[in-house]
Amino acid sequence: MATDESGGKVPPEPDYDVFAKNMARLVEEGGKAMAAYVRPRETGENNNSLSDGVADVVKTLGQVAETWLSDPHKTLDAQRSLVSGYFDLWSSTLRKMNGEEVAPVVEPESRDARFQDPDWSTNPFFDFLKQAYLHTTRWAETMVNEAEGIDERTRAKAHFYVRQIGSAVAPSNFVLTNPELIKETMAQKGENLVRGMQMLAEDIAAGRGELKIRQTDRASFEVGVNLATTPGQVIFQNDLIQLIQYEPTTPQVRRRPLLIVPPWINKFYVLDLTPEKSFIRWAVNSGLTVFVISWVNPDARHALKGFDSYMQEGVLAALDVVLKTTRLKQADLVGYCVGGTLLAATLAYMAATGDKRAASATFLTTQVDFTHSGDLQCFVDENQLKSLERKINEAGFLEGSHMSSAFNMLRPNDLIWSYVVSNYLKGRQPRPFDLLHWNSDSTRMAAANHLFYLKNCYDQNMLARGLMEIAGVQLDIGKVTVPVYELATREDHIAPAKSAFLGATLFGGPVRFVLSGSGHIAGVINPPERNKYQYWTGPAPKGSYDAWLNKAKEHPGSWWPDWRKWLADLDEAQGAPPKIGGGRYKSLEPAPGSYVKVPA
Structure with missing residues (x-):
């Protein structure tokens, strides 16, 4: 590794040619994934539609929103709670950028494995993203908890949908907002994304137009050979x-x-x-x-x-x-x-x-x-x-x-997003x-x-x-x-x-x-x-x-x-x-x- 004038190590310059070729391969593999999704629908093999599910999500969350919007004072309190949390977080981030030791405004739960990379805490930008995400999702859960005038079944469904949406939009699920994925993509010159897109195409094809996420190495087990072997x-x-x-x-x-x-x-x-x-x-x-x-x-x-x-x-x-x-x-x-x-x-x-x-x-x-x-x-x-x-x-x-x-x-x-990140963004075969x-x-x-x-x-x-x-x-x-x-x-x-x-x-x-x-x-x-x-x-x-x-x-x-x-x-x-x-x-x-x- 080269050194600068003071003797410090300088990281090697990225190989832009290899990176560009991998991005071209990524686009090619993305086309295969899209074809695997579209082909069963064109042939009539897969007629599944998301419309019913989306309609129920909109209806359920709309009922929660309606209870808050019906009372202007409660609506204002809810907005104030959300915005004040952002202000506290922004102030904390500025102080951290100035070198102060600052306690987090909001922290992930101890069992949350999404934010284990040190940059989620040491880098002010990623720390802000993480905390803003956590504050927003917990605020949304509070809105469901405290919504008045809805039956418990609707409340349970709203909690479920909020959790699904919150899990899907986590910054850990995207390359540009996940420091671990950025480092891995740069180190591998985008090869990880190419491998991931190949697996994505294979898994959509295996699901006949639906994503069948691989959670294990499918070739490692066979029923009657190393599973279900009791005589x-x-x-x-x-x-x-x-x-x-x-x-x-x-x-x-x-x-x-x-x-x-x-x-x-x-x-x-x-x-x-x-x-x-x-x-x-x-x-x-x-x-x-x-x-x-x-x-x-x-x-x-x-x-x-x-x-x-x-x-x-x-x-x-x-x-x-x-x-x-x-x-x-x-x-x-x-x-x-x-x-x-x-x-x-x-x-x-x-x-x-x-x-x-x-x-x-x-x-x-x-x-x-x-x-x-x-x-x-x-x-x-x-x-x-x-x-x-x-x-x-x-x-x-x-x-x-x-x-x-x-x-x-x-x-x-x-069971979903950890495998999406590991399989399709890190390009790793599951164990x-x-x-x-x-x-x-x-x-x-x-x-x-x-x-x-x-x-x-x-x-x-x-x-x-x-x-x-x-x-x-x-x-x-x-x-x-x-x-x-x-x-x-x-x-x-x-x-x-x-x-x-x-x-x-x-x-x-x-x-x-x-x-x-x-x-x-x-x-x-x-x-x-x-x-x-x-x-x-x-x-x-x-x-x-x-x-x-x-x-x-x-x-x-x-x-x-x-x-x-x-x-x-x-x-x-x-x-x-x-x-x-x-x-x-x-x-x-x-x-x-x-x-x-x-x-x-």
């Missing part, structure tokens, strides 16, 4: 499910079998990731006889398969096979997320019809009562349901990308991560089933109210008297702990409510060997969630052994492992089967 056999299948029986690994097993009902919105192998993270493998190794449902990835042929079909051809059909295979009269059942909601409805149906084949039920991050259903409620109102119904009935199913996008929007900074590979391996949703679920659960909360009817039977959760183990997770954005707790109070039998640390997935998939997170136990769920939490006892590590002990306390009668298929069903193919390998 077993598919012993039954119909139009909706394959049923897998796993091979025992212990000389004696707990006789009563375990049937797992995973969500149909995602693939079952979230419970059978890499061997060290596999809940299913751990359950088998702990002496349980495990069966799991693998749902079909539906297409137009399954359009009329409704909630009752998923109950009868799914849960009840699987239960028939499990009990015939083991030659027993009862099984323990486990439901995860919406699989748990289906299981709860099935148990209520069984209670109403005198079916006593369920010995116990375990619910993992499951909502039965949807009163406090969190941000996903923002996607379900009368207008959005009508729009969704038109779209889903045209094809007979809902594309998996719809739900994937909804889940990602619950944590936009972590291999089994959980994110599973997350991106989305499933479609059958029209009749998904619309029933949204209308009856999220929109009208029929199951909790005792008004849901399936196959001509009205369901009452209070008549479910089998022992229940209910697991909630403390940071769940999909099935909030408060919501899971409220649902747990509706069952008519004994309920053990357990709260795990972390969120909807990591709080569940928490092997004991990792000694990660923690869980809380307490009295039977009654009253309020907060009151229960105040009395709960914290335990280090995984909830898995606590659940296994709960099962043992119910019945730990041992016996020789049952044969695969029990002599009544032949093996159709090795686990994990073929249904789980069908892409969306």
